Amino acid sequence: MPGSSSESPAEPERPAPGSRHARPLRRRRRRSGAGTVHRRSVPVRGAVLAAAAGLLLPLAVTGPPAGAASGADGGQQGALQRAFAEAAEAYDVPREVLLGVAYLQSRWDGHGGAPSVSGGYGPMHLTDARTALAGRAAGHPGHSDREDARGDPARAPRLASAPAGGGAEARGRELPARLRTLERAARLTGLSRAELRSSPEANIRGGAALLARAQQRLGHPLSSDPADWYAAVAAFPSSPGASAGAAFAGEVFEVIRSGERRVTDAGQRVELAARPRLRPDADQSGRARKLASASSDRADCPRGLSCEWLPAPYEEYTGDDGEADFGNHDKTRRPGSQKIEYIVVHDTEGAWDGVMDLIQDPKYVSWHYTLRSSDGHVAQHVANKDVAWHSGNWYVNSASIGLEHEGFLADPDAWFTEAMYRSSARLVRHLAAEYDIPLDRQHILGHDNVPGVTPAAIPDMHTDPGPYWDWAHYFELLGEPFTGERGGGARGLVTIRPDYAAHRPEYTGCESGKKGGKSTNSPCPPHGSGAVRLHTAPREDAPLVKDEGLHPGGGESTTGVNDTGARASTGQQYAVAGAKKGWTAVWYLGRKAWFRNPAEAPAAVPASGRVVTPRPGKDTVPVYGTAYPEESAYPDGVEPRKLTPLPYTVRAGQRYAAAGPAVRGTYLSAPDFDPEAEKFRVVRGGLRYVQIQLGHRVAFVRADDVRITEVGDGGR
Numbered sequence: 008m009p010g011s012s013s014e015s016p017a018e019p020e021r022p023a024p025g026s027r028h029a030r031p032l033r034r035r036r037r038r039s040g041a042g043t044v045h046r047r048s049v050p051v052r053g054a055v056l057a058a059a060a061g062l063l064l065p066l067a068v069t070g071p072p073a074g075a076a077s078g079a080d081g082g083q084q085g086a087l088q089r090a091f092a093e094a095a096e097a098y099d100v101p102r103e104v105l106l107g108v109a110y111l112q113s114r115w116d117g118h119g120g121a122p123s124v125s126g127g128y129g130p131m132h133l134t135d136a137r138t139a140l141a142g143r144a145a146g147h148p149g150h151s152d153r154e155d156a157r158g159d160p161a162r163a164p165r166l167a168s169a170p171a172g173g174g175a176e177a178r179g180r181e182l183p184a185r186l187r188t189l190e191r192a193a194r195l196t197g198l199s200r201a202e203l204r205s206s207p208e209a210n211i212r213g214g215a216a217l218l219a220r221a222q223q224r225l226g227h228p229l230s231s232d233p234a235d236w237y238a239a240v241a242a243f244p245s246s247p248g249a250s251a252g253a254a255f256a257g258e259v260f261e262v263i264r265s266g267e268r269r270v271t272d273a274g275q276r277v278e279l280a281a282r283p284r285l286r287p288d289a290d291q292s293g294r295a296r297k298l299a300s301a302s303s304d305r306a307d308c309p310r311g312l313s314c315e316w317l318p319a320p321y322e323e324y325t326g327d328d329g330e331a332d333f334g335n336h337d338k339t340r341r342p343g344s345q346k347i348e349y350i351v352v353h354d355t356e357g358a359w360d361g362v363m364d365l366i367q368d369p370k371y372v373s374w375h376y377t378l379r380s381s382d383g384h385v386a387q388h389v390a391n392k393d394v395a396w397h398s399g400n401w402y403v404n405s406a407s408i409g410l411e412h413e414g415f416l417a418d419p420d421a422w423f424t425e426a427m428y429r430s431s432a433r434l435v436r437h438l439a440a441e442y443d444i445p446l447d448r449q450h451i452l453g454h455d456n457v458p459g460v461t462p463a464a465i466p467d468m469h470t471d472p473g474p475y476w477d478w479a480h481y482f483e484l485l486g487e488p489f490t491g492e493r494g495g496g497a498r499g500l501v502t503i504r505p506d507y508a509a510h511r512p513e514y515t516g517c518e519s520g521k522k523g524g525k526s527t528n529s530p531c532p533p534h535g536s537g538a539v540r541l542h543t544a545p546r547e548d549a550p551l552v553k554d555e556g557l558h559p560g561g562g563e564s565t566t567g568v569n570d571t572g573a574r575a576s577t578g579q580q581y582a583v584a585g586a587k588k589g590w591t592a593v594w595y596l597g598r599k600a601w602f603r604n605p606a607e608a609p610a611a612v613p614a615s616g617r618v619v620t621p622r623p624g625k626d627t628v629p630v631y632g633t634a635y636p637e638e639s640a641y642p643d644g645v646e647p648r649k650l651t652p653l654p655y656t657v658r659a660g661q662r663y664a665a666a667g668p669a670v671r672g673t674y675l676s677a678p679d680f681d682p683e684a685e686k687f688r689v690v691r692g693g694l695r696y697v698q699i700q701l702g703h704r705v706a707f708v709r710a711d712d713v714r715i716t717e718v719g720d721g722g723r
Contacts, residue, residue: 615719636692
């Protein structure tokens, strides 16, 4: 992987203060003025440059933090808060720094001792990837390997299955420093690795020891002033390349300035008081700012985000069938040639190093960006002007940017870190502003919301990022939280919005069998989820809503983690079809679908906006997975794309949420290898379409078939 570890091997480890093997370290000191050392605390210097504030623009978090206490207590206060205070005192680390680093890694959650996708344990995300890999020996069902990532029937399929030997976990090779910070914490504290993995209190002490040791190595005093710890925070994730650490530190200091409070997954209430005037040491943050601003290189990223350019190959080769082929994306000139309408959120179903190998294989598929779990670092692979093969739907591919996040959809406790969520939100805000993409769930899609282009494609469509991706928190970071609006309710629209932490529907099939890789029917570990389950009647024992496309031949929807047939996710909007005590019905896949929505624990909030319904005289309206032009719009030399209806219909009297006004049908023709992007053509027709929220996935109906109306007042 490009870059080198920031961990210095020159000096042997020794226990940090507070451990039973510790040597005395220099007493905590605080700088004040020009070189004067004082041990007593003094106010933060107002004249320190606001370098970190310039390094990263603040994320727009509106309303109370996700998971914040809703009542006077909202959780047990004491044990975890005390653990941070005691570890900070024992290792001479400012409590704000320790809390800020832990929040950016885990939001203070312990995840029951389960590792993240990058092998991080506990509130401090101490990494022990070797142990985490051993614990995942049973495997995960992951993605279907039959999806045509390109999604254009005019060309040969490009399956999203890894080439033989490609992307495999390198279990035997030396792991980088960022994936083994827990072993260093064990040496410094004298605590066992098992304790550091399983005990939140021990884990916090291990994190404090790493921070103190980094401060020592950098030659800085163990000061009580958080401003003096910027460089040590940057070293904490042991990221390869200094820019990733600089961006990480910038985010931590933003958390400290803004403050946070929330109830953890163990019911512990933790709070970090805001320090809005805190600015990091000017010398430390100034150097970091230069590193971060220089890190983007050719990548299109917001200023200060750690970002590298690792290009996907665009080259010709001879396929296994002996035919000429090329990979693994298409050259175009967006947005001048075609508007970018969507951002598609994926997860990698693999660890960073293996995924970086795959993206550089011309025979594999492609996407625009990958985000790393351990520190939020970003790699861009395909220029945004070009079209990547990532969503399984050519219409969506040609109008979207794809973001892969290091993670596993079927492993709820291989958790997505806060560092990755925040980097992703910062990147999406940047892209949305650059390409005028609305920040809503009609345009910020999961791969699991992208429709199949034909009925045959539907069962193989990917289902990531899955029910454990926290869309509510993600949109809070985007500055567009899902709040209730006037004019919704029983006669309008609703936005799905369960309480992620408290909402824990049962899923099955999170593990693959040891033989054949088939998913089992065993229950997944209980975990928070942003998805609600849909029934045919307002009863828990009523059958789940059927999805004829996903389960052709009359098959039933299931509770499988990869089964999206009867599922609605946070942020998606649906037209209300009815209500009974504690239940709400919405129009979904051509029928009424019921979900639990009690007043004391609502799973949705009122919304307002556009809805479509069949025009008078239309008993049924066909539904499509693309918005392609009419046949007469295609010029000579471009084969017309057949408009194939999906196995769903919109019936008279039904209403579906619309993404916006009608748009003209378009088709991108890019059939051949063309490094200069001279041969591609965008076909635009007169036929207009409306995007609707049909089921869990979006779909398209012809504007001539429906009537668009407004419900509610349209205001927040």
